[in-house]
Amino acid sequence: MNGLTLAYLGDSYYEFHIRKYLLDSGMTNVNKLHKKAISYTSGTAQAKIIKYFIDSNLLTEDEITIFKRGRNSSGPGRKNIDSATYHLSTGFEALIGMLTLTNEKRVMELINLSIAYINQESGETV
Numbered sequence: 361m362n363g364l365t366l367a368y369l370g371d372s373y374y375e376f377h378i379r380k381y382l383l384d385s386g387m388t389n390v391n392k393l394h395k396k397a398i399s400y401t402s403g404t405a406q407a408k409i410i411k412y413f414i415d416s417n418l419l420t421e422d423e424i425t426i427f428k429r430g431r432n433s434s435g436p437g438r439k440n441i442d443s444a445t446y447h448l449s450t451g452f453e454a455l456i457g458m459l460t461l462t463n464e465k466r467v468m469e470l471i472n473l474s475i476a477y478i479n480q481e482s483g484e485t486v
Contacts, residue, residue: 361461363433363454366426370457375401377471385485400478403441407448408481409474410455418473423455430454 361369378400379393387393399405410427413419419427431451441449459467479485 361457363430363450366455366457367430367450367453368457369460370430370453370455373460373467374406374453374456374471374474377468378475381475399482400475403445403449405478406452407441407445409477410448410452412477413470413473418470419455423459426458427451427455430457 378397382393382396387396428451430453431447456467456470459470
């Protein structure tokens with residue numbers, strides 16, 4: 361699968377688990393759920409997460425290779441974020457997508473680390 365296809369899968373899988381996490385926390389107001397989900401799933405948040413993973417040496421060499429494959433295959437970007445952020449977030453999503461297909465335990469570890477990192481950065485939990 362190419363990097364963008366992996367990112368497509370990773371985007372939906374990650375979004376699903378973030379929504380489930382928020383619902384499991386007891387949130388029920390749809391507007392609040394949507395706003396809170398964005399703090400975990402935006403391109404900016406995903407770029408911060410992948411930088412944290414790399415800087416903290418939390419990824420294997422194979423995972424870094426998958427990330428780079430997604431990052432380097434991404435399209436022109438989105439209007440609401442800069443190109444570098446878009447490419448980083450696409451690489452993050454590709455990594456999640458590949459692990460979704462190959463290593464359920466590891467993908468959940470990274471999703472849980474992502475949630476913990478965003479919570480720490482924001483100074484709050486749900």
